[in-house]
Amino acid sequence: MRSHESKVPAQTPVDPVSADPGSSCPDESILVLFLEGQGADQAALEVHIETCALCQDVLDRLTKADSAAAQSVVRLLRSQLVKSRLDYPQTATPLPPPAHFASILPIFKPTDPPPAIPGYDILGELGRGGMAVVYQARHRGLGRLVALKMLHAGPPGGHLSERLRQEARALARLHHPHIVHVYDSGEHLGRPFFSLEWVDGTTLARWTDGNPLPARTAAALVRTIAAAVGYAHTAGVLHRDLKPANVLLDHPPATPTEDAANAVKVSDFGLAKVIAHADTVAAPHTESGMLLGTPAYMAPEQADLSTDRVGPPTDVYALGAILFELLTGRPPFRADTPFQTLFLVVHHEPTPVTRLRPDCPTDLATITAKCLDKNPATRYLRADDLADDLARFLDGRPITARPIGPAARGLRWLRRRPVMAAVVTASVVVMIAAGILAAWQWWAAGAARERADQLTVSEKVARVTADDEKGTATRARRRAEQLAAEALLDQGLKSCEKGDVRRGLADLAQGLERVTAAGLDDLAPAFRANLTCWADRVHIPREAPPFPAVVRSVAFSPDGRRLLVGLAVDRNTNKPQPGFAQLWDPDKWEPAGPKLPHSAPVNAVAFNPAGTRIVTGADDGSVRLWDAATNRLIRSAVNELSLVRAVAFSPDGRTYAVAGNTGKPYRPGEVRIRDAETATLICPPIPHPGVLYAVAYSPDGRALVTGCHSLPEGGRAQVWEVATGKPVGPPMIHSARVSAVAFSPDGKLVLTASHDCTAQLWDRQTGKRVGGPMIHPYPVSAAAFTPDGKAVVTGGGDVRKHGSELDAIRVWDILTGKPLVGPFTHVSMIWSLAIRPDGQALVASDAAGRVRFWSMGRWRPVVEQSLSDPQYAIAYSPDGKWLAAGGGSHDKPRGRSQVLEAATGRPVGRPVEHTECVEAIAFAPDGRTYTTLTRGGTVRVWEAETGHPSGPQFVQPQISPALGDRPGGTTVMTFSPDGLHLLVSDMCGVCALWEWQSGRPVWDKSSSAGPNTVRASRFSPDGRTVLVGRENGMVQLCGSHDGTVQTEFRAGRGPIVAAVFSPDGSAVLAGGDDGTVRLWDIASGMPLGPVINHGADSVKDVGFVRNSSTVYSVSGPRAQVETAVQLWNPRTGELVGGRLPMSVYFRSVAAETRNHWLATGGFGGDVQLWDGPTGRPVGPTVWCGGPIHTIQFALDGRSIAAASKDGYIRVWNTPTVTDEPAQELVARVRALTERVPGQKKE
The missing domain is CATH 2.130.10.10 (YVTN repeat-like/Quinoprotein amine dehydrogenase)
Structure with a gap:
């Protein structure tokens, strides 16, 4: 309801739909006198007429009758009037109307065209009572909406006209925020009218709809109403017709809260009386013995026509009746007819509030009882006193009212009914005597019955108590299980994110078992999805059979089918011995050729690009060239250097480089570049200031990079020109020796690994660092680029630690410098590593003699396309x-x-x-x-x-x-x-x-x-409607075919900057620039939940994750780009899972409603999947090379794509959450983790 309501009493003695003129409606002759202001029962008739559609039709016909025949019928009906009194409840039987009455009088319906009032445009009818009608109108001069009230019944100039004028005069005296304001008044065709403030809301009666309100809400509402009425009393105006139907609510909240008190507007001063000032405003026209008001809310002095006692306490009584109804859902007195209701008002005490509502606070019940006292002198003397006592109650302070004791209640009853009191007293005496005489006969039987009843009651109480305790215990156990499962979920995710995937999977598996056993279905998908995602990060290596010696170097053939290994020291005795190189089949882990012998341990091996030649270097300084197909020795240089540590072929295979020491171990070293066919030097030897550990060619073959130990800085890498042996660019400095070097596949970057526990990328041309260091907890001894150049693999460890698993190998994204996947473990420091040319496998050897073959690639996007x-x-x-x-x-x-x-x-x-x-x-x-x-x-x-x-x-x-x-x-x-x-x-x-x-x-x-600026719009799911959010806080639903507004409602106080339909199209989620989000029902325009407040932040995006039970909001400061994502239950306003952590800030958000997932893309290039019902992450964070501008799910939810500033489109497959039994999934995951050699142990 969005208007001033027509005056409808809370108790309706006659059903307006099924009223029977022959059983309860007054005779039409009585209605004739009513129109002329005659008759003793005017108020009672007015109450009946306001709720009876048939009597209103008769009044319309009588009012508009203008034919001579009709006038004669009116005179005839007047002569048939029979008076009746209201001294006690009765049902009068009216005289039946003449059969020809309806055929003589013209019929006028409420649907007649509205009158043309000068200066106003009538927009529609809002409500109609027995005498007056209220229209919605617009003032032409000012352009504002008003409620226009005027008579539609009674002759011009009659008492009804005077009553309407009196209402306007009374309202004109009052200027209060909680009283409806009057703007204008006048007459049209002899009938008065006046314009009122337009209230866009409903009545208190309709808002409560007969339902009890929370005690504090009821007290707050009546406190505001009492304050407004107290102001009217101060201005000399008595209302005399206070009831819920005459209290309007301007934009009330959807749920009954204390905020509703701010929306109160007291209206309908049609029965008001001026009591304090003698000025131009006269009292309303009332005849002696005339009954005014609504029976259910009348004070006793109104009901028994004691007009000399009517004053401010009369309105206080009505306020008490309203408070009683708000607390109990019904007025203090209710009967089948108005007459019977009036009899109860005068002669009966109201039922105590606490009997109808045991949970009502005692102070509030006491205040209600004081308002409803039969004696005006013992009520609150002013409405302001009532408002003050209600404020005391709301503030938790002592109230001034005191409860009525049994003795005082009995004395009041005796004073009201002396004859009845005497009869009751005599009856009591007789009953006491009879009771004494019969007591001895019934005592034994009564005692036995009492004992039996006590046993029965005790049994019932015990049973109910046991059921309650059982239910409480069940709920407590379920809550404890939920908290324990959530703790396991958080603990498992934390372990996985730290790299201890095995322990994390164990916690997740245990959590899934608990939620399955406890029936916590909302938590199960989060466990299943994370088990699937993180199980993919469990890398199960294939370990090579034990070698007879430690493997110091490994290299893949160009086709990836063979693995070349170089063996150094006997791993059992740790004594020097002759070494050898050998080709192996990495798939079968068996030799693919004979041993390629050396007289000393082999430190370095390499293939030429064609895979036809092998070069090996040993501890004794010898370098040998082999035919890879026949394993035949082609050439041997016995004293190339005193010790060879690294060898490398050029990309074209025409040259190879040998790096090592020139004298005793740990003396300065040099690099020699030789022709692969003739063994002649290409350029002079390239000296280095310290021990030389690594050498690598650039992809174009024109340069190579070396890594060595040097003083005083500790270690350095240097790029050299192959043709001349001269340095290119500045040295790349580390604080410890550089043990591994590599060029990126495009030749633009240089990778260095050092014993200072870092790896670093450098710009080849400038020698400057690219990004920050990749920090390790140990010295880094090996490093390589992946074939696609998008990641680097590093390996290292502490040579002093053996036997326990170490996080020895890590994979890093070169664009972000962040780990792409959890570490691979070995039992000792890594000597050497090699990546298969297709990028799908990695082989590493460690100081303990272990060689492990790792599968790779699951951590990369399935699509990574540069545009x-x-x-x-x-x-x-x-x-x-x-x-x-x-x-x-x-x-x-x-x-x-x-x-x-x-x-x-x-x-x-x-x-x-x-x-x-x-x-x-x-x-x-x-x-x-x-x-x-x-x-x-x-x-x-x-x-x-x-x-x-x-x-x-x-x-x-x-x-x-x-x-x-x-x-x-x-x-x-x-x-x-x-x-x-x-x-x-x-x-x-x-x-x-x-x-x-x-x-x-x-x-x-x-x-x-302007206020109509569009800030958000969306199609409805069926495409028939377009949702429009505007600057002025309005949400409009427009027809898509022509753009006409079909429905609109106010969704916020500020601009609506984000709005979206629910998946089923029945609701709208709207977010405002003022930081509020709320779910709205489209059909009624009413909210479906509380306001979700984001404080000082502005809402920037909203969406649904799980139908209407989980939504997300994106918010942040208005003038800044930092944003946060939160998940909410829109029907309760509760946060789901807390505020999502962010790397820098979220740039893009996408939702997938099938699996109830949310995906976020950050400005730092991070992409994360989230579980909507729990707010927990699903799987690890994946990284892109630049800020994420847009992220989107495929419609089937099986993949997610991201567009980023680095020019790449990346696609990841989302986890497949199976419905396999939890026991089978848990068993499979545990078998997977237990098979992993070298994973960390608890």
């Missing part, structure tokens, strides 16, 4: 087969869009070149076309397979620059479900629907400024 320019938009086709990506440069007039295969990243069709950066992209529902929107507002649809345009180009003006504070950009572009229209909008005023095939706008609601 050069920064990527700002991405969209899946409806079938998940394709991805459309768009981006470009903001600094240059350039943009590009491209369709890719979602599974492989391969381009589909040709790329589409644009003159501006592409800011938004979307697939049509059929998946055959996609549309792009550029920075300047150009919109066009393209064929997905060919990249050819489909339809004309059109321009949507006023598109705001994308990539503002709102995650995912500011522009929204969506196809309608039927694929015929495009909705284009942004948060700065643009909102238009286009027919893309013709380039014609269907409608345009764009505006650049």
Whole structure:
């Protein structure tokens, strides 16, 4: 209800729908006298007429009758009037109306056209009573909405006209925030009218709908009403008709809270009386013996017509009746007819509040009883006193009212009914005598019955107590199980994130067992998804059979089918012995050729790029060249150096480099570069200041890099020109020896690993560091780039520690410098490592003589496609087969869009070149076309397979620059479900629907400024409605075919900057710039839950994760880009899982409602999957090389794609959560972790 209500009493003696004129309605002759202000029962008739549609129709006919025949009938009916009194309850039988009455009088219905009131436009009828009608109108001069009240019954100038004028005069005296204001008054065709303040809400009666309110809410409401009535009393105005139907609520809350008191507006002063001032305002026209008011809320002095006793306590009584009804859901007195109700008011005490509502606070019940006292002198003498006592109750202070004791209650009853008291006293005496005479006969039987009853009651109490305790214990056990399971979930995730995956999986498996046994179904998916994700991070190596000696060096053949190993020291005796190299089959772990002998331990091995030659270097300084196919020795240089530590072939295979010492061990070393065919030196030997440990060629073969020990800095790496042997660029310094070096596959970066416990990337041309150091807990002795150049693998450890598992090998993302996967373990320090050329496997050897073969690749995206320019938009086709990506440069007039295969990243069709950066992209529902929107507002649809345009180009003006504070950009572009229209909008005023095939706008609601500026818009799931959020806090639902507003409601006090339909289309989630989020029911426009407040932050995005039970919000400071993501239950306002942690801030958020997942993309390049019902992460964080601009799930939820500023489109498969029995899943995970050699032990 959004208007002033027509006056409807809380107790309706006659059903307005089923009223029977022959049983309860007054005779029409009585109604005639009522219209002329005659008759003794005017008030009672007025109460009945206001609720009886039949009597209102008769009054309409009598009022508008103008024919001579009708007037004669009226005179005839007047002569048939029979008076009746209201001294006691009775039901009068009215005279039946003449049969021809309806055929003589003209019929006028409430649906007649509204009157034309000068200066006002009548907008519609709001309510109609027995005498007056209330219209919604607009004042033409001021343009504001008002409630216009005027008579629709009675002759002009009668007592009803005077009563309406009196109401206007009374309201004109009052200026109070909780009293309806009067604006204007006048007359039209002899009938008075006046305009009132428009209240956009409902009545207190309709808001409560007969339901009891919380005690504090009821007290707060009546305190506000009493304060307003007290102000009216001070101004000399008695209301005399206070009831819930005459109290309006302006925008009340959806749930009964104390905030409702702020919405109170007291109205309907039609029966008001001036009591304190003798001025131009006269008392309403009342005849002696005339009954005024509503029976259920009348004070006794009103009901028995004691007009000399009517005063402020009379209104206090009505306030007490209202308080009684708010606490109990019913008025103090209720009977079948008004007359019977009046009899109860005068002669009976109200039922104590605590009997109807045992939980009512004693102080509030005492205040209610004091208001309802029969004697006006013992009530609160002023409404302000009542308001003060209610304030004391709400503040927890002592109240002034005192409860009435039994003795005082009995004395009052005796004074009201002396005759009845005498009869009762005599009866009591007789009963006492009879009781004494009969007591001895019944005593024994009564005692026995009492004992039996006590036993029965005790048994019932024990049974109920046991049931309650059992239920409490069950709930407590369930809550304890939930907390224990959540603790295991958090503990398991923490262990996994720290790299101890085995321990984390054990906790997760235990947690899944607990939630399954306890029936905690909401927690189970989080455990299952994390078990699936983290189990993929358990790397199970294949360990080689024991070698006869320690393996110091390993190298893969170019085709990856053979592994070359170099053996050094007997691992049992640790004594020097002759060494050898040997080829092995890494899949079968068996030799693939004979031993390639040396007279000393072999420290270094290498293949040429063709895989046809092998070079080996040993402790005695010898270097040998072998035929890889026949294992034949081609050439041997016995004294190449005094000790060889590293060898490497050039990329073209024409030369090889040997690095080592020139004299005794740990003396300065040098590098010698020789022709692979002739063994001649290519350039002079390259000396180094200390022991030389590593050498590697650049991909173009023109340079090589070396790593050595040097003083005073500790260690250095240097790039050299192969042709001349001269240094290129400055040295790359570490604080300890450089033990491993490598060029990136593109030759732009140099990787160094040092015993200072770091690995570092360097710019080849400048020699400057690229990113921070990759810090290890141990010296780093081996390092290599992955073949795709996107990651590096490092290995090391402490040579003094043997036997316990060490985190010896780590994989790092070169773009972020962060670990990509948990460490691989070995039992000792890593001597050497090699990555298979396809990047799918890693082999490492350690100082304990172990060689392990690790599978790799599951930690990489399934698609990692570079599209050069920064990527700002991405969209899946409806079938998940394709991805459309768009981006470009903001600094240059350039943009590009491209369709890719979602599974492989391969381009589909040709790329589409644009003159501006592409800011938004979307697939049509059929998946055959996609549309792009550029920075300047150009919109066009393209064929997905060919990249050819489909339809004309059109321009949507006023598109705001994308990539503002709102995650995912500011522009929204969506196809309608039927694929015929495009909705284009942004948060700065643009909102238009286009027919893309013709380039014609269907409608345009764009505006650049003002209260109607559009800040958010979305299609409904069925496409029939468009949701529009505006600057003024309104949410509008518009027809998609013409843009007309079908429904609107106020969803906030500030701009609605984010709004979205629920998946079933029945609700709207709206977020405001004022930091509030709320769920709204579309059908009623009422909230479905409390306001979710984000403090001083502004809401920037909202969405659904799990139907209407879990939603997310993105919020942050208005002028900053930092944002936080939170998950909520919108129906309770409770936070789910806490505030999600963020790396720097979240840039993009996507939700997947099938598995109830949320994905976040951060400005730091981090992508994380979250479980909606628990707010916990799902699997490890994955990293991109730049800020995430857009992230999106495939429609089936099986993959997720991210577009980032580094120009890459990356796709990851989401975990497959199976429904296999929990016991089987747990057994499989435990078997997996127990099989892992070398994982950490508790």
